[in-house]
Amino acid sequence: MKMSKIAYKPVGMALGAASGLIASAAFKQAWKVIEGEGDAPDATDEDRSWKQILLAAALQGVIFSVVKAAVDRSGAVATRRLTGVWPG
Template identity: 90%
Template sequence: MKASKIAYKPVGMALGAASGMIAGAAFKQAWKVIEGEGDAPDALDEDRSWQQILLAAALQGAIFAVVKAAVDRSGAVATRRVTGVWPA
């Protein structure tokens, strides 16, 4: 394994944790706009409809994927600027 890959591992892990927190906050805000409620439905919430549950799951997945890609890409670009090497 390349030294640049090994050196990037802790950075990648930190960015992953940060992206999870950012995505979680973004999802909560988006859900408030869509449904006007603070809590998104859980798959086992019997008081919510299939439509609400599946909409929440799809929205959460999309937000997490977009935020993760943006944070990972930004981290890789920053790493290349600092080290001159792409981390992958």
């Protein structure tokens, strides 16, 4: 394994945790805009419709994927600027 991959591992883990927090906050705000409710439904919430459950799951998946990709890419670009090596 390349030394750059080993050195980037803790940075990647920290960025992953940060992206989860950012995505979670973004999803909560997006759900409030879409449904006007505070909490998104759980899959087992019997008081919510299939439409609400599936919409919430799809929206959450999209937001988490986009935020993770943006944070990971930004981390890789910053690493290249600092070290001159792409961490992949």
